[in-house]
Amino acid sequence: GAVVSQHPSRVICKSGTSVKIECRSLDFQATTMFWYRQFPKKSLMLMATSNEGSKATYEQGVEKDKFLINHASLTLSTLTVTSAHPEDSSFYICSARDGAGVGEQYFGPGTRLTVT
């Protein structure tokens, strides 16, 4: 199957700083990438959908100025958590869709963010 990577796998940052997470599709072109957040023992919550070359579409309740998403190429999307606070600590997972419409989504290994 197709491979999606994320970097870093875990990051610790101080409150008030910003942190960037990268999501790459390694062997296919991803027209659409998704960013999810997962709380302990909870389901994945879709944060936003990004299409290459256009602005991301955020889900209700997700602050777009806090969670900046850039999808500059068909193989790379980035999520920047700006002015991070301890409540932003979570597990962030990206996924990439192979093709348009309802092609299969492939998931990255996730990034554990801890804000101290």
Next chain:
Amino acid sequence: KQEVTQIPAALSVPEGENLVLNCSFTDSAIYNLQWFRQDPGKGLTSLLLIQSSQREQTSGRLNASLDKSSGRSTLYIAASQPGDSATYLCAVRDSWGKLQFGAGTQVVVTP
């Protein structure tokens, strides 16, 4: 709004027993349904994908059924092994391509 529920939230069985995991969804207008496995601190591994027109999918010891009209899917894992211990998530996809996940069933298989 689509809601996906997984019951039970946690399950512990002795090695060798069959596992039965349930997933229900409120809106039957789905494109497909997918079962994933997630190990602690890791991403998702796709196990089975059932298209809305299909009734079941099988892969090795895994079998997933889908009854779209009643909004239910069941994942069966035969002859469970300790290596099957993980959290199992189901997700339904709508016609726009969005996935809606359940909260998962945490499975422990004891040797």
